[in-house]
Amino acid sequence: MPDAVCNRLIEVALPIREISAESVRDKSLRHGHISTLHLWWARRPLAASRAVVFASLVPDPDDPNCPAEFRSAVTRLLRDNVPAALKGYWRGRNFRRDSDPYRPYDGTPDTPRNRLLTFIARWSPEWLAFEKGAKDSQQPAPAELLDDRSLVKWETSDPKNEQGQAVLRIARELVRIAHTSTRHSEAAVPSGEESGSRNAETLGLAQSDMPVVLDPFAGGGAIPLEAGRLGCQAIANDYNPVAYLILRATCEFPQKYGKPGLRAQEAGPETAKALNSSFVSDPPSNQVPNVLAYDVEHWAKWILERARQRIGHLYPAGKDGKPVVGYLWARTAPCSNPTCRAEIPLLRSLLVCNKPAKRVALTASVQGKQVTFGIAKGKAIAHTDGTMIEKGRGDCRCPVCGQVTPVADLRRAGLEGKLGERMVAVITDTPHGKGYRPVEPSDLTAFEEARQLAETVERPGEYIVPEINAPNAPPDAGAHRSISVDIYGFKTFGSLFNPRQLLAMQTFVACLHDALAELGKRKPDAEYRKAVATYLGLWISRNATFLTNLGIWKPSGEFLSTPFSMQAIPMVWDYAEANLFNQATGGALSQLGWILRFIAHESCPPETSIYPAQVNCGDAAQMPFTTGKATVVVTDPPYFDSIAYADLADFFYLWLKRELGDTLPEAFATPQTPKAEEAVAHKHRHQGNRDKGKQHFQHKLAACLVEAKRVCISDGVLAVMFAHQSTEAWTALVNALLEAGLNITATFPIDTERGNRMVALDVSALESSITVICRPRQVGTAAAFRDVRREIERVVAESVHRFWDYGFRGADLIVACYGPAVGVFGRYERVERADGTPVGVPELLELAKECALKAIAGEFTGDPLSRLYFVWANLYGTATQAWDDARLVVQVGGEGEDAMEVARRRGLFVVDGPTCRLALLRDRSPLLRSGRGAGDEGASLIDELHHAMQLWKDENRADLVLYLREHDLIDHAPYWKLAQALFEVLPHEEEDWKLVRSLLGERETLRLEARRTAPPVQPALFGA
């Protein structure tokens, strides 16, 4: 059976650079994009997800065992018979003809594999011309880096883009042929009850002809969404009920219900009149393009209108009559000066608008112990500093007495209930953009009314991270570094809402219940009602992010923003409260618009074969799917302890449960999100015991992988994405893979974050994610470490060069080498040292790192310090890094640790608090001049090179010649090798690069001069 040994494309090659370029773009995509439906943390970029799913499903057509049918399909669809729609593309108003969109790049052989790779992603002709330095070529915009006919391009998924639809039809056809020509007898045809609606069958591709893609940790749904787009039957599983709702709204409901239909009579004129805005469907007749979007819009506006009738008056316009967008608040704390005790308004800055052409700031005037706020604009702004001290990590300065109140006192005040809050300004909607005005008495009266009304509604008492904050929590359970509000006394979710925000949330919940009751009378289909209800629920839960006392006002863009995008619940000193009825920013209507655009984007275009995903809420270690049901598994498990999904999701869960508890009871069985089975390494779930957290992660992940392996056909592959750089996290992942009887057959890093890191200097954040491709492990016998080591050295050296060519550097480069090393290691039952003791995974990863560093250092045989400098320059150039982070990457073993400290003392790195960078000549010259550079160990090559660079810079040629001669450097190969290496890696704009270039260029002349010069009387300048 030939297909048994045919590699999948993903085991052989992927166009990594191209996929990375499109993945980086993912963060800036908005209209219709998955991220705009509802927040979920660490969503994978769609481009990477689409590429990995596709390449896991299709065989490598250059493999001799590839089914002939698939190979000829590639040639037919991607070369001989390319649809007319793909034989050209538009650039602005110009149509560029290009009849062979999937030809491999110049100089690359025209094989089916290369055609398939360029189909996945190909650089645009514009980028290729620019890269070649073609005359008149300009750097293309990010959206034009890839050819428009590339599968992974975002625009390809636009249902209105005919070219994109043509690309997807080819992709689906290739997936179908790949599946039917390699189908394994055990691949179960999905049974009727299990797989939901059948709309795809009626539209062309029979469901049984299409593969099943399982994602056991589906989260925000990027992977199943893309699997569905490729025509597959996706199974999306997640443990978290909030993710479950998001998943259904992402990859089940639009595909099932997003269709044209009749509606207008039901809508009635009331909403259209009440709200003068419409997003997707404003039907002139009874026919609407998308009934799901239409109904969601209709009922959301129905709810909004009801809520407005009940509480709209609590957001009154001021004397100027301008509608209110929102309110700016400052928390307050008592001054720690016992003779003052003024209430300090805690403000990070006085600026409320900070745009190039528009600046507005609060003014703060002090009378007695009272601070009064006003507004100043443009040149009238005298001060912008807030009371919070910059870089003071929470310390603040009293505007009355000037004394600093340390953050510890603020925490104490918070825990004792002494933090207050006061409204400091009002944001309004004007014909010329946002306006800002001081607080007026009517604003305070309205708030007071809201406060009284709020006393009649329930304030949610659910605990934030209950293992830490519930009264019965054990002491020392630790904390998750991303959640910090509790240390200031905000221990329940209810405490994150001011009274008016709470009243507004509860009013929306009540109006939603009214709407669902109405909907029940009008729509008999209970399943469909769940779909509409889910979006309405997610809409209100989305609104909550703009309606908490952690809401963020962005002066640089004048908009409201969610506090949770950083995968955290951070403390916020000054916050913004939205008026949900406003139509400018943070209002409920604009939230609705994002949801509707998403539904429209993901609804199944007519004549297209898309299956709604089968969504399941449960622990991935026990899934209700038949054995061998899935063709492949593509997944993205939690990254060790990086993100506290369930703790963060509790914020949304509490509202969703109140909203939809009766409609979707299956999702809300527990009081808060379930946590015990979550596959994460959080110590707070284990009474503060970090090791137990780690063990839990590893064993849980192993159990989930065993289960995924069971659900997958026996010759299927599992593609696992991971984005954590610590060896500890990788050890747990690798142990889990091996424990589950899997081994790594290929590794691909994909850049997803470059230039846009969410958590600056977060030690755990990788700039790329690594996808490892796994197959059931075929274990041989035991092997000697010596032999395995040699093999690992070879494989890692080869990988370093490959990943380097893809553009990976730093920790990304090193970590990407773990996969190939594990691939070798996992082939043996066990790997033994000479004394018979087994080698463990931490040691293996350390070896992989060492081999990678060795491969980077290449032939460089200089002293250890120079080697460190050289490796660092290679890995990081001159960019700033987190010191602990980078130090751990560069050092190897115990010896290396010392070396890093010595290097630091010798000024090879500029360490500034937690950050550091490579020291350049300008940083080092005082040290070199003082002669302290050398230390006890004597001068190293890097000192000697810097020394020579300094002499060149000083135009002191005679001394330079003497120096080189005196130190026998003129013919010392490692010395010049170091110079050459730095020339290759230092950024060209650095002075050091120019100096090294000059030295290298002058080497021959310097040698001649050195020979001619008499032996020196006086040695070197700096006494080195």
Ligand SMILES: C[S@@+](CC[C@H](N)C(=O)[O-])C[C@H]1O[C@@H](n2cnc3c(N)ncnc32)[C@H](O)[C@@H]1O
């Ligand atoms: C890295 S995220 C997945 C993100 C997803 N790929 C996306 O694009 O949105 C990992 C997910 O695993 C889920 N999870 C954690 N433990 C689980 C378990 N035991 N079973 C199933 N899902 C689990 C988390 O709720 C989280 O959504």
Ligand SMILES: [Zn+2]
């Ligand atoms: Zn004071």
